Amino acid sequence: SKNAQVAVMRVEPGEVTVRVEPIREKIVPLFVEVSGEPAIGFELVKAETLVKSVTVRCAESVAKEIDRAVARLILSGTERDDEKKPVGIAIVNKSKSVIPNLAVEPAEVSVSIDLVQKELQKTVGVMPRFTGTLEDGVIRKVSVNPASIVVVGDAAVLESLDFVET
Numbered sequence: 001s002k003n004a005q006v007a008v009m010r011v012e013p014g015e016v017t018v019r020v021e022p023i024r025e026k027i028v029p030l031f032v033e034v035s036g037e038p039a040i041g042f043e044l045v046k047a048e049t050l051v052k053s054v055t056v057r058c059a060e061s062v063a064k065e066i067d068r069a070v071a072r073l074i075l076s077g078t079e080r081d082d083e084k085k086p087v088g089i090a091i092v093n094k095s096k097s098v099i100p101n102l103a104v105e106p107a108e109v110s111v112s113i114d115l116v117q118k119e120l121q122k123t124v125g126v127m128p129r130f131t132g133t134l135e136d137g138v139i140r141k142v143s144v145n146p147a148s149i150v151v152v153g154d155a156a157v158l159e160s161l162d163f164v165e166t
Contacts, residue, residue, distance in 0.1 A: 021059040028069045028091065029053050030109070036075035038115050041155030046114040047073055054089055057103040067094045069104065073111045084110045121152045125163040 034047045054069045071087040088108050091099045126144045149164060 021061055023057055024060045024063045026056050026058070026063045026066060027053050028056055028066055030069040030071060030089070032071045032073060032087075032111055034073045034075060034113075037077055038075050038079040038113075039077060041118055041120055042080055042115045043118050044075065044113060045116050047111055049087075049109045049111050051106065051109045055105045056091055057105075062099065062102070065093045065099060066091055067096075068092055071109050071111055073113070075113075079113065079115060082112070082114050084112050087111045119152055120155050120158050121150050122158045122161065123148050123150050124161055127163045127165050129165045 030049065030051055030053055032047050032049055034044060038044055049071055056063070056066060056069070058066075068091075070090045070092055072090060073085060073087050086108050087110075089104050089106070091102050091104060093099055125148050126146060128142055128144055144166070151158065151161060151164065
């Protein structure tokens with residue numbers, strides 16, 4: 001050691017082999033992948049970015065492994081409106097494994113999501129509503145036809161609806 005207060009006892013390994021490769025730039029197509037779901041009652045129609053490709057700077061041997069770039073958007077279940085979300089870029093090989101530690105330009109893109117409100121439906125029972133007074137005080141049998149119906153409407157309203165009265 002050049003420092004008199006430090007003594008080198010042993011060097012391990014004694015030798016290191018380093019392979020030096022040229023750096024290459026590769027233009028890679030960008031795809032949007034979506035996981036998760038929007039809020040209940042909403043459906044994802046489209047997820048897209050205006051960026052169609054990215055540039056990757058890496059060693060020549062790594063560039064040969066690259067298949068595509070992926071913007072992986074994760075929906076949290078709270079999305080109710082069309083919006084833009086920032087998403088990082090992952091570079092993957094043909095077996096869809098991420099290739100880490102690459103210089104990617106741009107490193108992040110804005111993904112636009114288009115949502116539509118689904119028309120939800122729920123099957124609920126029909127409950128008869130009785131009015132007036134009964135002469136002899138005994139009801140032997142009550143039947144309702146149909147016994148259940150399909151109701152279509154807003155998710156919040158349907159969630160609290162268990163039956164419909166006549």
